Amino acid sequence: MAAPSLPxxxxxxxxxxxQRGDERAATELVRRHAPALAxxxxxxxxxxxxxxxxxxETFLRAFxxxxxxxxxxxxxxxxxxxxANLRKDLWRRRRGPVVLxxxxxxxxxxxxxxxxFEADETEERLRQALATLPRLQREVFLRRVQLGExxxxxxxxxxxxxxxxxxxxHHAVQRLKExxx
Amino acid sequence: xxxxxxxLEDRMPDVAAGRAAWTAEERAHLAGCAECGAAWEVVRxxxxxxxxxxxxxxxxxxxxxxxxxxxAPAPTRRRGAWIALAAAAAVAVVxxxxxxxxxxxxxxxxxxxxxxxxxxxxxxxxxLLSDELxxxxxxxxxxxxxxxxxxxxxxxxxxxxxxxx
Numbered sequence: 001m002a003a004p005s006l007p008x009x010x011x012x013x014x015x016x017x018x019q020r021g022d023e024r025a026a027t028e029l030v031r032r033h034a035p036a037l038a039x040x041x042x043x044x045x046x047x048x049x050x051x052x053x054x055x056x057e058t059f060l061r062a063f064x065x066x067x068x069x070x071x072x073x074x075x076x077x078x079x080x081x082x083x084a085n086l087r088k089d090l091w092r093r094r095r096g097p098v099v100l101x102x103x104x105x106x107x108x109x110x111x112x113x114x115x116x117f118e119a120d121e122t123e124e125r126l127r128q129a130l131a132t133l134p135r136l137q138r139e140v141f142l143r144r145v146q147l148g149e150x151x152x153x154x155x156x157x158x159x160x161x162x163x164x165x166x167x168x169x170h171h172a173v174q175r176l177k178e179x180x181x
Numbered sequence: 182x183x184x185x186x187x188x189l190e191d192r193m194p195d196v197a198a199g200r201a202a203w204t205a206e207e208r209a210h211l212a213g214c215a216e217c218g219a220a221w222e223v224v225r226x227x228x229x230x231x232x233x234x235x236x237x238x239x240x241x242x243x244x245x246x247x248x249x250x251x252x253a254p255a256p257t258r259r260r261g262a263w264i265a266l267a268a269a270a271a272v273a274v275v276x277x278x279x280x281x282x283x284x285x286x287x288x289x290x291x292x293x294x295x296x297x298x299x300x301x302x303x304x305x306x307x308x309l310l311s312d313e314l315x316x317x318x319x320x321x322x323x324x325x326x327x328x329x330x331x332x333x334x335x336x337x338x339x340x341x342x343x344x345x346x
Contacts, residue, residue: 023252027248030243031241034238034240034244039230039232039234039238042231043230052246056250126230145193145224146230148194166191174220176223176227
């Protein structure tokens with residue numbers, strides 16, 4: 001049976017191709033998931049200056065540890081968990097989140113100047129609020145709201161239970177309501 | 182908060198993403214419940230947050246960077262670096278343990294100290310560390326190892342953490 005072409009191949013097929021030595025499979029996986037990964041990081045409060053480095057490091061770490069991905073969670077979900085861990089480490093080194101205002105900063109990895117996607121004040125307040133949530137609340141909320149994952153999938157990705165994930169989501173909503181009002 | 186409030190809160194992400202729609206009853210509740218209205222506003226905005234970033238993200242550029250990094254030889258963990266780490270760990274043990282008898286400690290009771298920074302090492306690295314610590318310090322070649330300036334950031338941080346306890 002002929003191998004599927006790269007753009008139509010599933011993530012597990014691309015992973016298998018990469019493990020057989022096909023570099024194009026890695027490129028396709030990056031092209032496929034990097035934009036959503038950047039959005040996830042940005043939404044959770046990462047500075048635009050950090051997006052490129054975090055996205056790149058996420059993929060490098062993933063490709064070097066592919067043997068640890070067992071397929072219990074979707075590949076992209078696994079990537080997001082790696083990205084969240086890298087961000088946690090970065091914030092720990094910096095002693096907290098650093099959400100920079102968009103004005104006056106170029107955004108690496110973005111094809112156009114950030115002025116073209118400048119966020120309104122509410123969006124910035126929401127990013128700031130998300131950045132200061134407890135980690136699990138932030139990850140659960142963003143996975144539920146932006147990735148559309150159900151509680152079972154979130155629980156599998158984050159190593160918790162669906163019930164706990166639901167509680168984290170509820171608390172995140174309550175805190176965000178208070179902080180964004 | 183009513184049962185309906187909780188139900189709506191759970192459904193908000195699906196409605197915001199267009200995977201579901203409010204029923205007439207739910208819509209009426211949202212219009213009259215300030216808490217649910219505020220929650221819906223947060224979820225609706227969060228669902229749209231960062232779409233511009235995603236749409237304009239230059240994935241090709243990052244793919245090229247990742248590809249280049251993957252083709253580069255994987256960094257090898259030099260033996261000397263781990264020996265330097267072993268030395269730092271040994272120094273930390275000596276500094277914090279000392280050889281003074283501990284008040285109330287029974288004679289002969291082993292004084293076990295755990296170094297949290299060792300948790301991050303792999304089995305192989307721990308084995309190397311153990312081998313080096315079992316040899317007399319003068320025979321380990323620590324003095325001849327490359328200086329700390331040759332350690333990468335992660336290794337340096339581990340050394341610093343071990344010295345800080």
